[in-house]
Amino acid sequence: MPDTAAQLKAARLWKASKHRMNYCMEAGKIFYANHQTPATGITGQTSWVGTTPTFLIYGTNVASRGVLKRMTLSQSGTVAGGAISIVIAVDSRSRFDAGGTAIVPVNANINYSNASGYTFLYNATALAATATVRYIQEITIAASVGSVFALDFTEAYEENGIPFAAAGTTIGAYTGSLLVYTSAATTGPTWKSSFEYIED
Numbered sequence: 001m002p003d004t005a006a007q008l009k010a011a012r013l014w015k016a017s018k019h020r021m022n023y024c025m026e027a028g029k030i031f032y033a034n035h036q037t038p039a040t041g042i043t044g045q046t047s048w049v050g051t052t053p054t055f056l057i058y059g060t061n062v063a064s065r066g067v068l069k070r071m072t073l074s075q076s077g078t079v080a081g082g083a084i085s086i087v088i089a090v091d092s093r094s095r096f097d098a099g100g101t102a103i104v105p106v107n108a109n110i111n112y113s114n115a116s117g118y119t120f121l122y123n124a125t126a127l128a129a130t131a132t133v134r135y136i137q138e139i140t141i142a143a144s145v146g147s148v149f150a151l152d153f154t155e156a157y158e159e160n161g162i163p164f165a166a167a168g169t170t171i172g173a174y175t176g177s178l179l180v181y182t183s184a185a186t187t188g189p190t191w192k193s194s195f196e197y198i199e200d
Contacts, residue, residue, distance in 0.1 A: 024198050028112030030069075031105040033057070033120040033195040041077045041190040042122045044182035048085060051097070051126045053179040055193065058094045059171065062117035066171045067198040068178060072150045074192040080143035081186030088137040088151075088180050090170075091130055095177040100124025108196075117199060118171075126179060143184060 024030050035042065044054040059066055073086070100121030106114045141149055171178050182189050 024200065025109055028107055028109045029198050029200050030108040031114075031116050031118075031197055031199065032108060033103050033105040033197070034193065036104050039192075042193055043077070043190045044080075044084075044184070044188040046081070046183060046185060046188050048087060048181055048183050050129055052181075053089075053095075053124070053126055054122060054182040054191075055180040055195075056096060056100065056121045056124045056126055056177065057118055057171070057179075057195070057197075058096050058177040059118040060094045060175050062175070062199075064117060064199040066118045066176070066178070067200055068153050068170075068195065069198060070150065070152050070194075070196040071180070072148060072194040073182070074148045075143070075145050075189060076192050077145070077190035078187060079145050080184035080189035082143060082184050084141050084143055084182060084184045084189045086137070086139045086141065086149065086180070086182050087135060088178070089129070089133055089135045091134070091177045091179070092132040093127075093130055093175055093177065095126040095129070095179060096121070097125045097127045105197075118197070120195070122193075126177075143189065 042054065045052055057066065057068075071088075075084075096119070100123055103120040103122060104114070105116040105118070105120060107116075137151070139149075141147070182191065
């Protein structure tokens with residue numbers, strides 16, 4: 001049976017997405033931000049407060065955009081004190097205020113430097129939100145050690161019959177922040193985390 005129009009379109013979009021990711025990999029544009037010490041957990045908060053994100057990604061005067069492709073959070077350590085709230089926000093300025101522990105990004109292509117224009121921190125204090133802040137995800141998940149929460153922001157689209165590939169959730173170029181808040185009552189959730197992003 002011949003492929004349907006929808007199947008052919010899906011195949012075109014898949015090829016566009018694959019081509020785009022291959023280009024970014026070859027050009028040294030893909031980075032991973034995981035804790036540099038394996039088996040180290042990162043503990044979230046016990047309530048949502050706009051100035052205390054679990055993860056803060058920001059750039060100041062960066063010439064390229066920071067485009068988040070994937071985010072994976074795996075529950076580990078002590079079970080959280082109840083249902084876990086996850087909130088993701090983007091803002092148009094650097095929200096970094098003080099403190100936090102650095103997560104050092106690494107380039108996915110071993111032939112390129114690990115130097116990234118964006119800074120990753122966990123448990124930093126953030127500045128107050130601007131008027132342009134956007135809360136793009138709000139999710140509640142059950143507390144269960146070993147369970148994995150993953151978001152894939154990669155998408156492909158077609159315009160005037162021409163396939164394009166894109167990865168959603170963009171900060172910058174120049175200045176911007178992405179904040180990930182995780183919290184559970186009484187006992188904050190503990191995570192093993194992985195972020196994959198493109199500098200483009």
